[in-house]
Amino acid sequence: MIHLHDISYLRLGCQNLSEMVEFATDILGLELRHKTDTHAYLRGDSSAYNICYIEGDADYDACAFEVRELSELDKAEKELAAEGITAKRATDEECEERQVNSALFFADPNGNRVELVYRPYQTGVRYFPGRDAGITEFGHFGLHTGDSERDIRFWTEVMSARVSDKIGEGALLRIDPVHHKIALFASEHTGVQHVNFQVASIDDVMRSWYFLQEKNVPIVFGPGRHPTSTAMFIYFLGPDKRVYEYSSGVKRITDEENHTPRQFEMAPTSFCMWGAKPNVDEFSE
Ligand SMILES: O=C(O)c1cccc(O)c1O
Numbered sequence: 001m002i003h004l005h006d007i008s009y010l011r012l013g014c015q016n017l018s019e020m021v022e023f024a025t026d027i028l029g030l031e032l033r034h035k036t037d038t039h040a041y042l043r044g045d046s047s048a049y050n051i052c053y054i055e056g057d058a059d060y061d062a063c064a065f066e067v068r069e070l071s072e073l074d075k076a077e078k079e080l081a082a083e084g085i086t087a088k089r090a091t092d093e094e095c096e097e098r099q100v101n102s103a104l105f106f107a108d109p110n111g112n113r114v115e116l117v118y119r120p121y122q123t124g125v126r127y128f129p130g131r132d133a134g135i136t137e138f139g140h141f142g143l144h145t146g147d148s149e150r151d152i153r154f155w156t157e158v159m160s161a162r163v164s165d166k167i168g169e170g171a172l173l174r175i176d177p178v179h180h181k182i183a184l185f186a187s188e189h190t191g192v193q194h195v196n197f198q199v200a201s202i203d204d205v206m207r208s209w210y211f212l213q214e215k216n217v218p219i220v221f222g223p224g225r226h227p228t229s230t231a232m233f234i235y236f237l238g239p240d241k242r243v244y245e246y247s248s249g250v251k252r253i254t255d256e257e258n259h260t261p262r263q264f265e266m267a268p269t270s271f272c273m274w275g276a277k278p279n280v281d282e283f284s285e
């Protein structure tokens, strides 16, 4: 089993890098830490970055997880090979681009690009955004799944994730006490389905609701509260048409031995207990 210590970063392709930087800093509330002609590194905590936008292929994306030991990468390469998955070790140049000491690249059974990284860079300076969205951390991300049984098996048996709850075919997976850091949602696509940042309180969710409306940012779901994680949320679209989420109050699963995943029906009320209706394809039947 490959032990996932934490989520690390997302690499998201885009057509127009300056448009994404403007959105990420002025709307989403991330701090731009570093930019080249093709890459922009943004963060919502003291990591070197949480999202790297890359100008070029807008369909490209990859998600990364931190592993604790360097030896975990060799072990992962062997365990993935046993699953018929070819993994590739990152070159020095690729590590430099990602701001990590070492990395291993592969695709999950759905074709989602995954990177395992050892020693992602941290900084000694605190996160200082231009817009105060109240972000406390990079929360979680959704991945597409074309076969949830196959992919739940992969993420929980080959990787160390555990199912916290299911909604229809979808699954919310934890890799530490936080209710979920990975979510799988059924669709015919591959890659990243949504990007979540945690905010400090319900006040931040509601402040952003008014702020996003004022800025004419398309809101696609909420404000609402997830019955699964109990988090209060709002979802909106970036200029890249990706779905971004702020949420606050995600529950922690501390009684690991006794936690039994619940199966929620595929219905709007399983996504929002207040009655908001999702305008997100993967959250609807
Ligand atoms: O927080 C959740 O429980 C949740 C449920 C459905 C979909 C999501 O994106 C979530 O974050």
Ligand SMILES: [Fe+2]
Pocket (backbone or CB within 6 Å): 140, 183, 194, 196, 245
């Ligand atoms: Fe989410």
